[in-house]
Amino acid sequence: MGYQHTLDSRVWHFDDLKTLLAKASPYRSGDVLAGVAAESPVERTAARMALAELPLVRFLEEPVIPGEDDEVTRLILESHDARAFAAVAHLTVGDFRDWLLGEAADEATLTAIRPGLTPEMAAAVCKLMRNQDLISVARRCRVVTRFRNTIGLPGTLAMRLQPNHPADDPRGILAGVLDGLMYGCGDAVIGVNPVSDDMTTLKVLLESLAAVIQRFEIPTQACVLAHVTSQIEAINAGLPVDLVFQSIGGTEATNRSFGISLAMLREAREAALSTGRGTLGSNVMYFETGQGSSLSANAHHGVDQQTCEARAYGVARAFEPLICNTVVGFIGPEYLHDGKQIIRAGLEDHFCGKLLGLPIGCDACYTNHAEADADDMDTLMTLLATAGVTFLIGVPGADDVMLGYQSLSFHDALYLREVFGLRRAPEFEAWLERMDLVDSRGRLLPVTSRHPLLAMQA
Amino acid sequence: MNEFTPPAPSPPSQPTVIRDPWIGLRSLTPSRIALGRAGHALPTREVLAADEAHARARSAVHAPLDLDDLSGRLAAITKGTPPVRVCSAAPDRQRYLLRPDLGRRLSAESRSGLAALPLGPEGCDLAIVVADGLSTTAVARHAAPVIEAILAGLPPACRLGPVVIASQARVALGDEVGQLLKARLVAVLIGERPGLSCQESLGIYLTWEPRPGRTDAERNCLSNIHPGGLSPADAATRLWWLAGEARRLCTTGVALKDRSGEPGRLGERRASTPCTIAGGVGGATNER
Numbered sequence: 150m151g152y153q154h155t156l157d158s159r160v161w162h163f164d165d166l167k168t169l170l171a172k173a174s175p176y177r178s179g180d181v182l183a184g185v186a187a188e189s190p191v192e193r194t195a196a197r198m199a200l201a202e203l204p205l206v207r208f209l210e211e212p213v214i215p216g217e218d219d220e221v222t223r224l225i226l227e228s229h230d231a232r233a234f235a236a237v238a239h240l241t242v243g244d245f246r247d248w249l250l251g252e253a254a255d256e257a258t259l260t261a262i263r264p265g266l267t268p269e270m271a272a273a274v275c276k277l278m279r280n281q282d283l284i285s286v287a288r289r290c291r292v293v294t295r296f297r298n299t300i301g302l303p304g305t306l307a308m309r310l311q312p313n314h315p316a317d318d319p320r321g322i323l324a325g326v327l328d329g330l331m332y333g334c335g336d337a338v339i340g341v342n343p344v345s346d347d348m349t350t351l352k353v354l355l356e357s358l359a360a361v362i363q364r365f366e367i368p369t370q371a372c373v374l375a376h377v378t379s380q381i382e383a384i385n386a387g388l389p390v391d392l393v394f395q396s397i398g399g400t401e402a403t404n405r406s407f408g409i410s411l412a413m414l415r416e417a418r419e420a421a422l423s424t425g426r427g428t429l430g431s432n433v434m435y436f437e438t439g440q441g442s443s444l445s446a447n448a449h450h451g452v453d454q455q456t457c458e459a460r461a462y463g464v465a466r467a468f469e470p471l472i473c474n475t476v477v478g479f480i481g482p483e484y485l486h487d488g489k490q491i492i493r494a495g496l497e498d499h500f501c502g503k504l505l506g507l508p509i510g511c512d513a514c515y516t517n518h519a520e521a522d523a524d525d526m527d528t529l530m531t532l533l534a535t536a537g538v539t540f541l542i543g544v545p546g547a548d549d550v551m552l553g554y555q556s557l558s559f560h561d562a563l564y565l566r567e568v569f570g571l572r573r574a575p576e577f578e579a580w581l582e583r584m585d586l587v588d589s590r591g592r593l594l595p596v597t598s599r600h601p602l603l604a605m606q607a
Numbered sequence: 608m609n610e611f612t613p614p615a616p617s618p619p620s621q622p623t624v625i626r627d628p629w630i631g632l633r634s635l636t637p638s639r640i641a642l643g644r645a646g647h648a649l650p651t652r653e654v655l656a657a658d659e660a661h662a663r664a665r666s667a668v669h670a671p672l673d674l675d676d677l678s679g680r681l682a683a684i685t686k687g688t689p690p691v692r693v694c695s696a697a698p699d700r701q702r703y704l705l706r707p708d709l710g711r712r713l714s715a716e717s718r719s720g721l722a723a724l725p726l727g728p729e730g731c732d733l734a735i736v737v738a739d740g741l742s743t744t745a746v747a748r749h750a751a752p753v754i755e756a757i758l759a760g761l762p763p764a765c766r767l768g769p770v771v772i773a774s775q776a777r778v779a780l781g782d783e784v785g786q787l788l789k790a791r792l793v794a795v796l797i798g799e800r801p802g803l804s805c806q807e808s809l810g811i812y813l814t815w816e817p818r819p820g821r822t823d824a825e826r827n828c829l830s831n832i833h834p835g836g837l838s839p840a841d842a843a844t845r846l847w848w849l850a851g852e853a854r855r856l857c858t859t860g861v862a863l864k865d866r867s868g869e870p871g872r873l874g875e876r877r878a879s880t881p882c883t884i885a886g887g888v889g890g891a892t893n894e895r
Contacts (some may be wrong), residue, residue: 178705314636321636327629328640482704517664517801518704518741523657546639546653548660553802555661563647593647598628606632 150211154199161195167213169203170269171453172196173276175493179441179454179484186453201243201277205234208269214450219401220411225267225463234265242273249274249286249504256291263506268399268459271501275455280493283500284536290503292539294471295430296391298336298368298576300539301508306571307540308562309472309510310335313342313551317350319357320606326361327605328545331596332559333566333587336577337472337510337540338392338435340372342552351375351383359389361605365584368576370427370471372435377409377417384420392435392471393421399438399460402448411464418468429576432471437512438462439476440494441484454484455494459501466507472540473502474510477529479554481516488525491515495529499538510540514556523547523555530557534565541565566591624650637804660803667744667798667806669700674772677737680751681770684758690737690770691724693717693784697775710777712819713784721787724769730789731768733850734817735796738776742798745807749832749839750796753809756843757794765850778812778826785817792853793817794846799830808833811842813849815859825860827853 152163163169171185173196180186187193209229216222231238236258240248248254275283293301300307312325322341329335339358343350351373358371370391373380377395384390395414396407404410414434421433443449443457452460458475465473475498478491485491495511502509513529515521530541547558565571572578572591581587584602588594596603627641642653649657674692682689696712697703703710713721735757737750754770761767768788773780778795785793792815799808809832814821827849832842845865853859 182706182708312638314638318635321638324629324632324635324640325638327632328627328638331627331629483707486705517661517803517806518668522661544638545636546642546649546657548639548657548803550637550639550802550804553800553805555803558642558649560642560644560647560649563644567647593644595625596628600628603629606635 178486230264268463272456272459294432296427298574307337308334336574399457406446434470436473478515482519487520664801672743703775711779734768734790738797740797745798756839
């Protein structure tokens with residue numbers, strides 16, 4: 150079915166829903182590369198006007214990727230809850246934006262309608278929203294998850310501690326872990342990206358991280374971000390796996406390019422639950438996503454990258470993860486060219502994730518061949534903190550020496566805590582206080598060389 | 608001074624930068640740990656150090672490659688045969704970065720130039736393509752020593768094609784070059800995406816029977832060739848091991864497991880300098 154809009158007596162035609170969504174997207178390099186972006190600002194405006202008039206129910210009638218070709222579409226449609234949708238079923242996309250910004254959309258209502266919203270509805274309304282809209286609505290969404298601590302409570306910001314090492318050296322990784330803990334980071338997860346996926350490396354890293362958490366009784370969880378099949382193998386071998394990680398995308402073909410399927414994710418979740426390692430809750434999964442992954446795998450079906458990304462959240466929420474983050478500037482300038490595009494995408498991803506009910510965080514990051522720098526990351530993290538982001542990623546000095554890109558530093562988290570009065574996951578912050586690392590307001594205390602945590606390497 | 612002038616602040620009794628007592632652990636990792644802090648922020652020294660590293664990395668991406676200098680050095684190594692210069696279809700750096708597809712194809716002029724080269728009907732066993740990729744610094748510093756090491760290990764029966772220098776080039780440009788040179792195997796030496804801590808890493812991608820349309824799964828990769836990583840001599844040894852296996856199996860890529868040294872790399876979000884090419888959010892992050 151085609152769509153059209155008349156602007157200044159010119160009729161603009163859009164062949165189908167995915168074309169309409171793509172043409173209505175803010176300008177970004179990945180959609181241009183895919184050949185799906187609007188040809189001109191006027192065409193983009195016409196598409197946005199046509200999209201504003203589209204009834205939300207249309208997304209249930211016309212999947213952007215046919216269900217017979219794609220298990221993600223089937224998951225989205227089969228899990229759609231018509232009763233939850235009823236509250237907004239009468240709205241167009243434009244009315245839905247107005248409704249979201251109004252007083253009716255309070256925390257309880259936003260929670261109640263989640264199962265009735267599809268990723269495409271979230272993506273569509275996102276395209277009509279300005280950055281401030283993305284912030285103010287996301288801020289009202291509440292998602293709380295638990296494993297060994299509580300993530301997502303009001304007034305909190307968690308941090309993933311990312312202590313990667315270019316040779317997977319466990320002592321080097323523990324030096325990074327120590328650095329992060331001393332700076333009060335690590336409540337979301339202590340998560341290592343391994344260089345090598347082999348079982349020997351996985352065993353060494355999992356056991357090192359588990360030993361530190363156990364020895365110092367840290368209320369947090371560890372993760373080694375190997376392929377999901379390796380992590381299942383590790384669980385079966387009796388290795389200490391807290392969270393199971395996987396990169397996911399918004400189409401079946403993207404996931405195939407990652408070597409996974411929904412069935413594999415179900416198997417992974419069952420395996421992780423079977424270990425019973427979570428003390429407070431059973432959110433056992435950790436996902437990463439990022440705009441551009443479907444295009445880079447040639448698996449986008451002509452769907453714009455932001456809609457593909459929202460569909461990845463449709464996958465993620467089916468597995469009740471502890472945390473999920475967009476890796477927003479990692480993939481390169483051919484997908485998000487500059488600071489402006491990275492910042493916009495970070496806010497879009499956070500909004501869509503929260504609206505769909507995900508405990509979503511962000512790896513606010515950039516590569517050295519993108520037109521972005523640390524000032525852009527300052528802007529993005531400040532906006533995300535304003536929007537109530539669940540967690541961010543911290544790397545020593547913001548320099549990931551293994552992955553070769555810049556994320557945020559542990560210092561950046563201190564800045565956000567000071568400016569916004571944000572606390573850590575309460576169990577983790579209580580531990581920091583017991584360890585004399587922070588005061589009762591969560592501010593760092595001076596430490597001496599005799600601090601017990603410094604014996605970690607011994 | 609009158610009575611309304613506030614007293615001058617006294618010199619601070621505390622140091623302005625709070626130092627981290629675990630600074631001794633720096634020997635265990637190249638990570639920027641124990642940086643200390645000024646209030647909650649990075650100290651000035653560390654902000655400037657990161658700024659300098661970023662500037663070097665940006666320069667590695669954007670600084671033009673001195674083609675005359677590289678050609679001269681390569682001609683000396685190859686006993687006087689000047690390298691052939693080609694350009695991709697990306698006309699400048701900006702479009703190269705935004706349109707990876709253009710960087711994977713030859714410009715029309717370069718295509719006809721290569722096609723007109725006087726080559727024997729049997730072609731060559733190995734063609735070497737030096738591609739600028741995402742770090743011209745890496746290519747300027749390490750391409751010549753690596754090619755010298757490769758030539759030192761050249762098996763007697765191996766017929767080497769002309770060395771090609773490709774500008775605004777991605778890995779897959781080697782497929783078209785290799786096909787036009789009638790090469791059984793192409794080795795693309797390419798500047799890898801620069802990080803803050805290493806801006807001059809060179810990678811080598813090997814592709815059997817190169818032709819447009821080859822996928823990344825059909826290549827083998829040696830990465831991290833720089834002073835802190837793989838040496839030119841070790842890279843050449845491993846290249847010849849892989850070349851021998853490629854010839855024996857008549858293939859490269861996932862079917863050819865590199866057992867010449869390093870363990871395979873099949874992580875998720877993987878290093879900027881991957882050894883095995885597969886999915887993951889990071890799967891598309893390299894110079895390919």
